[in-house]
Amino acid sequence: MSRPPAAEILGQMLSVRRALALAFSSSVLAIAPPPALADAPGGAPACRVVDVDFLPSEDLQLVAWIEDTKGHFVSTIFITQLTGTYGLGNRPGIHDFNSGPRWPYGRREGVFPVWAHRHGQTFPRLDFQNYDDNAANDRNLSHPFTNSSVEQFFCRPLRPDEAMWDTQTCATVVYTDKGTLSPTAKSLYPPREDIVMHADIDSPSVGMYEELNPFDAVSKATPPAGVPYRMSWPIPDTLPVGDYVLWVEASKEFDFNSTYNPTSYPEPPGIPWADYGEPFRGQPSVVYKVPFAIGMSTSIQTTASYVGYGDVDGADGTLFAPDGTITSSTPGSGAARLLLRMDDHGDMYRVRVESRPEFDYSAPGRASDASLVEVTANTATISFVAPGDDGDDGTVSGYEIRYLAATQMNEANFERATLVSAAVAPDEPGQVQTVKVEGLLPQTSYFVGIRAYDECQNKGPLTIVALATTERQTGEVDACFVATAAYGSLLANDVEMLRRFRDAFLRKTTLGELAVETYYTFGPAVAGVVGQSEQLRGVARDGLAPIVDWARGLAY
Numbered sequence: 001m002s003r004p005p006a007a008e009i010l011g012q013m014l015s016v017r018r019a020l021a022l023a024f025s026s027s028v029l030a031i032a033p034p035p036a037l038a039d040a041p042g043g044a045p046a047c048r049v050v051d052v053d054f055l056p057s058e059d060l061q062l063v064a065w066i067e068d069t070k071g072h073f074v075s076t077i078f079i080t081q082l083t084g085t086y087g088l089g090n091r092p093g094i095h096d097f098n099s100g101p102r103w104p105y106g107r108r109e110g111v112f113p114v115w116a117h118r119h120g121q122t123f124p125r126l127d128f129q130n131y132d133d134n135a136a137n138d139r140n141l142s143h144p145f146t147n148s149s150v151e152q153f154f155c156r157p158l159r160p161d162e163a164m165w166d167t168q169t170c171a172t173v174v175y176t177d178k179g180t181l182s183p184t185a186k187s188l189y190p191p192r193e194d195i196v197m198h199a200d201i202d203s204p205s206v207g208m209y210e211e212l213n214p215f216d217a218v219s220k221a222t223p224p225a226g227v228p229y230r231m232s233w234p235i236p237d238t239l240p241v242g243d244y245v246l247w248v249e250a251s252k253e254f255d256f257n258s259t260y261n262p263t264s265y266p267e268p269p270g271i272p273w274a275d276y277g278e279p280f281r282g283q284p285s286v287v288y289k290v291p292f293a294i295g296m297s298t299s300i301q302t303t304a305s306y307v308g309y310g311d312v313d314g315a316d317g318t319l320f321a322p323d324g325t326i327t328s329s330t331p332g333s334g335a336a337r338l339l340l341r342m343d344d345h346g347d348m349y350r351v352r353v354e355s356r357p358e359f360d361y362s363a364p365g366r367a368s369d370a371s372l373v374e375v376t377a378n379t380a381t382i383s384f385v386a387p388g389d390d391g392d393d394g395t396v397s398g399y400e401i402r403y404l405a406a407t408q409m410n411e412a413n414f415e416r417a418t419l420v421s422a423a424v425a426p427d428e429p430g431q432v433q434t435v436k437v438e439g440l441l442p443q444t445s446y447f448v449g450i451r452a453y454d455e456c457q458n459k460g461p462l463t464i465v466a467l468a469t470t471e472r473q474t475g476e477v478d479a480c481f482v483a484t485a486a487y488g489s490l491l492a493n494d495v496e497m498l499r500r501f502r503d504a505f506l507r508k509t510t511l512g513e514l515a516v517e518t519y520y521t522f523g524p525a526v527a528g529v530v531g532q533s534e535q536l537r538g539v540a541r542d543g544l545a546p547i548v549d550w551a552r553g554l555a556y
Contacts, residue, residue: 047234048294048358049232049233049358050066051231051355052248052352053230054338054339054350055228055350056224056229057338057339058226060222060338061250062249063112064076064246065119065246065247066233067244068243069245069291073118073119073120075233077231078233079220080221081220085216086153087189087190087191088111089109089111089187089190090107090126090191091126091192092105092107092126092127092131092178092179093141094106094139095108095314096281096313098274099254099277099280100158100277101155102168102170104154104176105141105157105176107187107189109189110281110284110313111189111314113284113314113316114247114310115249116189116317117316118317122187123187124185124186124191125181125187128147128180129144129147129180130143139272141272141273141276143176148177148201150175152405155174157276158277160277168438169438172442178195180205181203181205193213193216194418195209221401223423228425232398232454234455234456240294241294241295241296244293244294245291246290246291246292246351248338249288250286250338251285254280255282255283260282262278265279283309284311286309286337288307289307293355294355298355301352302347302351303351304349305322305335306335308320363454364387364396364453365391367384367385367386367451368387368463369384369385370382372467373434375467376470377440377470378439378442379436379438380467383434384450385431386426386431387429387460389454389455393429395427396453396460397455399452400419400451401419401420401424401437401448401449402417403437404418405440406444407447417449421439440469441469442470443472447467448467449463450465451463
């Protein structure tokens with residue numbers, strides 16, 4: 001085909017931008033004024049508490065549960081939110097897809113295989129919406145724009161050579177297929193429960209995900225590495241006194257050694273977009289076990305060693321005995337994913353369990369003096385003054401921190417807001433604490449809510465901070481905003497063609513680089529509207545079609 005001159009191509013690009021910008025200018029976002037906050041809850045009854053103390057290393061996924069001495073499952077008391085809220089174990093796509101920062105696809109059935117085969121619950125498996133069209137679609141990272149809605153948590157699949165891989169940020173609007181419930185296949189993991197269904201894009205079954213997920217109350221942010229952490233579980237009044245067992249399962253991607261590595265467990269063969277992500281299957285989950293007693297007096301027990309490990313792919317719930325295939329001497333790896341600590345008697349432990357009565361009649365106080373410390377296009381750092389466990393006294397057990405985009409937060413919608421992935425280690429009352437909220441979109445208004453909780457899960461009043469992220473910095477984002485919105489997936493063939501055309505040709509000339517920067521100036525805002533309107537997505541695809549056709553004829 002004949003190739004139009006560069007000026008004509010640039011003119012077509014800018015014409016598309018002007019048409020979409022005109023449509024965008026007619027869209028107005030209205031934000032309601034903040035309603036009055038509800039009063040803090042009144043006096044709470046005493047409770048019995050199980051406290052679990054440990055020192056985590058980096059990038060762990062953790063689950064803790066209790067069984068009786070006969071192996072009967074009692075309750076899950078803690079699960080990191082990547083699995084408990086965002087559905088890591090039950091996502092569309094094959095289990096051995098490569099992985100990367102906030103990777104969106106792949107059923108990670110090997111994350112907690114021992115727990116998964118013991119908790120006694122099953123859930124419908126999530127498939128891509130076009131799975132039934134061709135089972136091979138289960139092995140594809142790119143999916144139709146008609147199946148891809150705005151993503152609030154995960155990033156698009158990234159290549160290791162992209163700048164966002166190192167910064168661990170999405171840095172642009174992302175669209176993903178949220179999947180659909182299989183009518184026949186089952187999973188031992190819950191689906192994600194953080195999303196609201198987009199009609200005509202998402203499967204109607206997305207509206208059921210939240211009801212299917214029973215772990216919201218115990219799903220917490222990943223504990224920060226190298227900071228002592230305590231999880232507290234109020235013992236139900238119906239649980240009789242007696243002997244029990246606390247189990248902790250710890251999982252970690254890319255935890256390689258001589259037995260478990262990309263050679264032993266390589267990336268799946270023959271999938272499209274194989275250059276995205278990297279093989280992640282290293283050492284399997286490791287399990288710690290602590291027998292303890294529940295009664296009306298305090299019981300303290302510890303362990304310094306792991307009791308076994310799970311199957312690397314989660315094929316079954318076998319607890320394999322410790323052996324030489326698991327690293328034991330490298331802090332943060334294998335059996336040493338939970339780091340050693342010293343107790344008050346000079347003894348070393350990795351997990352400490354304390355069962356005790358807790359006479360806690362008061363809810364925590366309010367996190368005060370909350371303010372914005374720093375905001376960028378994709379992050380916000382907020383500081384606040386730590387409240388007390390009982391009003392002004394004592395140290396709280398933790399904080400529940402959530403955010404909403406473009407919607408005023410209040411007590412009624414706080415529970416449905418997105419959990420912040422960063423954990424905050426509680427400090428004494430009056431101390432300044434900070435939290436960094438990541439994965440935000442540029443030029444977007446957000447509301448961040450903070451409230452403290454104590455050992456009995458009494459919750460303090462809600463503190464809310466309003467903020468707006470900044471514009472994207474020049475040269476920061478390696479993405480095609482409007483094209484992504486138009487085609488629905490950044491990995492759609494035509495979007496990839498446009499990206500390569502941009503990198504190989506436009507950025508090699510002064511005029512081309514100017515067009516790229518102009519596009520990036522308006523692209524994010526325009527894409528936000530394009531992505532929500534199928535009519536505008538069609539207009540954008542029609543406008544981009546001549547450029548795509550021309551780019552296909554180029555030799556790279």
